[in-house]
Amino acid sequence: MSEKTSHRKAAPDQIRKEILLEDAINIIERETVCEITTCSKAGDLIVRPADAQWQAKEGRFIVTTSVAFPQWAYNVRRNPRACLSFNPENDRRQFIVQCAATAPDVVLPPHDLEQYWRELFERIPSIAAQARNGDRSSMEWFYWRIPIYLTPVSTWSVDMGENHD
Template sequence: MLELSLPSEVTAVFESFRCCEFTTLNKQGMPVTWPVSAVYFPERGQFLITTSISFPQKVWNIRRNPKVSLFFSDPTGSGLTHPPTVLVQGDAAVSDEIVVLNEDMEKFWRELYQRQPSSKSYNSNALTRKLMSWYYIRWCIFITPHSIHWYHEGDTQQASQTIEVKHGE
């Protein structure tokens, strides 16, 4: 896989932000954006987001056109002071397997519960777990960046710094 050489301030955004904006393209080629939690795998240079089988629109869009973006713009709750705003542009691939838990999902759930501690309460009630079991059956969506742009201290009025990611070298 690909390990990216990124400034620590950019990596801190990937590790600390509670959510980001994930954009795909619909049938008509129009952008569609959702708030998602993204988990960064630095050793692979990849991001993981997931979607429940009950909400397959992201999967349909990606299978038609894999070009996607992740936009890390809101530092609320991250603990970071004046972090950069970061745009990741790349290709997404949807796992063929629908999963509840695997090694990647273990990291996803662990980070999600750390970022959103109140979400643990859904797992603490047996009735809620039973009624919401569909929510935990998921597709894994892996995003491999082509380029990463960041704006110092979130100032998008200034030019971004950019890393173009070379694959297969």
């Protein structure tokens, strides 16, 4: 009887090393998308694309989720362990930030997240174009967000080698 595993074993040329958060931030701030990993109620790892923004003054990242998809917030409230992973273009490294996450029981309107939207629109201009072109009125629910705050605990860099998926 063979046993299958859902995780991929690291190849010998993959090197994992702990790095300084400041070194990772310089690369992470240029990225438009990352992945957030949270734990479901059943303990399964849930991985979804997200836009994480570094809030230097508070020493944390912010990720938001739509009121139409509050699952991330529910997961974080049950289990505050979360992870952000960034895989920059033209870089063999993947950056992993293990975090302690909190999700306050609030829903924020767009004007309470002005800095978040400003940075998102700068990094992903197509979203700004949609908002300017009138799509915002029919999608108003999209702009009401649940914030998730992620405080880094440790930061890792993994060299994915020449041939990685």
